[in-house]
Amino acid sequence: xxxxxxxxxxxxxxxxxxxxxxxxxxxxxxxxxxxxxxxxxxxxxxxxxxxxxxxxxxxxxxxxxxxxxxxxxxxxxxxxxxxxxxxxxxxxxxxxxxxxxxxxxxxxxxxxxxxxxxxxxxxxxxxxxxxxxxxxxxxxxxxxxxxxxxxxxxxxxxxxxxxxxxxxxxxxxxxxxxxxxxxxxxxxxxxxxxxxxxxxxxxxxxxxxxxxxxxxxxxxxxxxxxxxxxxxxxxxxxxxxxxxxxxxxxxxxxxxx
Amino acid sequence: xxxxxxxxxxxxxxxxxxxxxxxxxxxxxxxxxxxxxxxxxxxxxxxxxxxxxxxxxxxxxxxxxxxxxxxxxxxxxxxxxxxxxxxxxxxxxxxxxxxxxxxxxxxxxxxxxxxxxxxxxxxxxxxxxxxxxxxxxxxxxxxxxxxxxxxxxxxxxxxxxxxxxxxxxxxxxxxxxxxxxxxxxxxxxxxxxxxxxxxxxxxxxxxxxxxxxxxxxxxxxxxxxxxxxxxxxxxxxxxxxxxxxxxxxxxxxxxxxxxxxxxxxxxxxxxxxxxxxxxxxxxxxxxxxxxxxxxxxxxxxxxxxxxxxxxxxxxxxxxxxxxxxxxxxxxxxxxxxxxxxxxxxxxxxxxxxxxxxxxxxxxxxxxxxxxxxxxxxxxxxxxxxxxxxxxxxxxxxxxxxxxxxxxxxxxxxxxxxxxxxxxxxxxxxxxxxxxxxxxxxxxxxxxxxxxxxxxxxxxxxxxxxxxxxxxxxxxxxxxxxx
Numbered sequence: 001x002x003x004x005x006x007x008x009x010x011x012x013x014x015x016x017x018x019x020x021x022x023x024x025x026x027x028x029x030x031x032x033x034x035x036x037x038x039x040x041x042x043x044x045x046x047x048x049x050x051x052x053x054x055x056x057x058x059x060x061x062x063x064x065x066x067x068x069x070x071x072x073x074x075x076x077x078x079x080x081x082x083x084x085x086x087x088x089x090x091x092x093x094x095x096x097x098x099x100x101x102x103x104x105x106x107x108x109x110x111x112x113x114x115x116x117x118x119x120x121x122x123x124x125x126x127x128x129x130x131x132x133x134x135x136x137x138x139x140x141x142x143x144x145x146x147x148x149x150x151x152x153x154x155x156x157x158x159x160x161x162x163x164x165x166x167x168x169x170x171x172x173x174x175x176x177x178x179x180x181x182x183x184x185x186x187x188x189x190x191x192x193x194x195x196x197x198x199x200x201x202x203x204x205x206x207x208x209x210x211x212x213x214x215x216x217x218x219x220x221x222x223x224x225x226x227x228x229x230x231x232x233x234x235x236x237x238x239x240x241x242x243x244x245x246x247x248x249x250x251x252x253x254x255x256x257x
Numbered sequence: 258x259x260x261x262x263x264x265x266x267x268x269x270x271x272x273x274x275x276x277x278x279x280x281x282x283x284x285x286x287x288x289x290x291x292x293x294x295x296x297x298x299x300x301x302x303x304x305x306x307x308x309x310x311x312x313x314x315x316x317x318x319x320x321x322x323x324x325x326x327x328x329x330x331x332x333x334x335x336x337x338x339x340x341x342x343x344x345x346x347x348x349x350x351x352x353x354x355x356x357x358x359x360x361x362x363x364x365x366x367x368x369x370x371x372x373x374x375x376x377x378x379x380x381x382x383x384x385x386x387x388x389x390x391x392x393x394x395x396x397x398x399x400x401x402x403x404x405x406x407x408x409x410x411x412x413x414x415x416x417x418x419x420x421x422x423x424x425x426x427x428x429x430x431x432x433x434x435x436x437x438x439x440x441x442x443x444x445x446x447x448x449x450x451x452x453x454x455x456x457x458x459x460x461x462x463x464x465x466x467x468x469x470x471x472x473x474x475x476x477x478x479x480x481x482x483x484x485x486x487x488x489x490x491x492x493x494x495x496x497x498x499x500x501x502x503x504x505x506x507x508x509x510x511x512x513x514x515x516x517x518x519x520x521x522x523x524x525x526x527x528x529x530x531x532x533x534x535x536x537x538x539x540x541x542x543x544x545x546x547x548x549x550x551x552x553x554x555x556x557x558x559x560x561x562x563x564x565x566x567x568x569x570x571x572x573x574x575x576x577x578x579x580x581x582x583x584x585x586x587x588x589x590x591x592x593x594x595x596x597x598x599x600x601x602x603x604x605x606x607x608x609x610x611x612x613x614x615x616x617x618x619x620x621x622x623x624x625x626x627x628x629x630x631x632x633x634x635x636x637x638x639x640x641x642x643x644x645x646x647x648x649x650x651x652x653x654x655x656x657x658x659x660x661x662x663x664x665x666x667x668x669x670x671x672x673x674x675x676x677x678x679x680x681x682x683x684x685x686x687x688x689x690x691x692x693x694x695x696x697x698x699x700x701x702x703x704x705x706x707x708x709x710x711x712x713x714x715x716x717x718x719x720x721x722x723x724x725x726x727x728x729x730x731x732x733x734x735x736x737x738x739x
Binding site for chain 2: 065089091094096100102104106119165
């Protein structure tokens, strides 16, 4: 299956994200060290690593939820600096899915989906609702449109969160451990949605420990430890033939049982 | 020990069955709530005994109450005659004779229709705020208030002109609530000016001039918001409005008044008193302290050091000073800081300081609500590209305010009752100011319980109403576990 999907998904030469020599500190703690990374449009990248390795911080820097102190991050041709206009521009082009969904509990599902298009993109309400229903259909829960997030299961909430990001028609999607807070039975429904998205050619950066997902859709796996990129490779090579000792240890621990 | 096989397989799933009869009914309720154990049973019996005792002691006093008499002595004579020598009874005749002072203070009686109409319009103005998306509730509220207003007008005021005017106004409000409920919000926005004009009277151009200032703020915001951002455009509008209020407004309104002298007879602030005063101060301070409190709470959580320091300083200073000190400041000290010959109304000064006082408390209550929100909500709003003010208005505040409802409403209730403290600066609040005057009358010397009970009952009705409304609101906004 991996070969089939890989053929379907084209990677273009266009650069979507360019990170050069980026460093970040939390106070005096050096979380990200000399990160260099280029993401082509249409690439699906899985980032893995032990907890505290800085992988979440890395993708949160890409839409400036975290501020970097050194180096450059250029997203879709826009450099992230303290300029608020640029930040809001990048954020409206980059979708993000969180570990704990972060749906707005006081709004219905439909309102969750239409809020940003209406207020940020100034889309007319009716049109925004049509788009929202389209994406709810895509994540296979259109019948939940008028419920509140608290009435949905975890898997359904995460699919709503994905649909909410898609409603902004993003060019890049970031996933921050999207399945870590879910019951095993619900992980599959979320992964299916993500695989479908990958097959449509979305540029995706995904922090996850779902190695099956990595093998199925990723065209690159990045392994991080202690704030640096330790190894990156195609998934097949990465899993079957890891080069560094740290990677071997990590893989033996997560695949060992 | 014999070894058993652990093998087990369920053939069919068990369906739920109805609970046994001992799990429901009055007996279960009694046993659970009143007689669940020895201790509980004793407390139940003692509680009942206490209630019976209180009723036994106070009921004769209430039942012997006299409504028609001209003095306390007459009251007592009537009670002795009807209930036998030594009997005690309430002398409600005092309330019957002086109720208008408790309600209006020394407001001119021929103008009573104005505060009454203002009071009714206040509920119309509240309707869209209290029942934002419920047209039926709004209609019931506006219609009910209209009917009550009509009855009150007939009882209070013989003038056909006034009755007809109020009927027309309320009919127009009802029609508005029916045809375009969202337009009712304009009544809310205009109510401060309408209320001020009705209560104080004078030239109609004064309040209109003040409104134009707010129009300037709104216009500046609309025109400049896209280019300069929320804060700068509002600030600029506010500066322009202040220039208008300070230097231009008086000339324009005087000229207009000379050209078209429309107005109501003026009423001085020292004629205000009783519940009229309590409501003017309470309602104005409640309406003003919520937005100021929200801004202070946001400022206190701000990353900008100057904003944060100012907000923290303001909140801590106000909370550290007793309200009475602030009231004395309002009545005495403020006069020194203002330019000479400014006649800055005492009630207005008190309203401003009570508002600031309440807003510091509201700010802390709201900050609690903000702190209870998970960080992910802000992050989700940010990641969707909402700017700071959009995120606050659409995502953060609706949730933080919902969490803070009980605290906010208790602050409001406290504030409403604290309006009685204005007695200390010589205003006639219902509890201290008016009651003292009434009890000083030679005819009613010696009356003690009745005026306090009357005032207490009215306060209770309104505070209880606020409390019930907050519970309704909490229920309505509960979206997490339906």
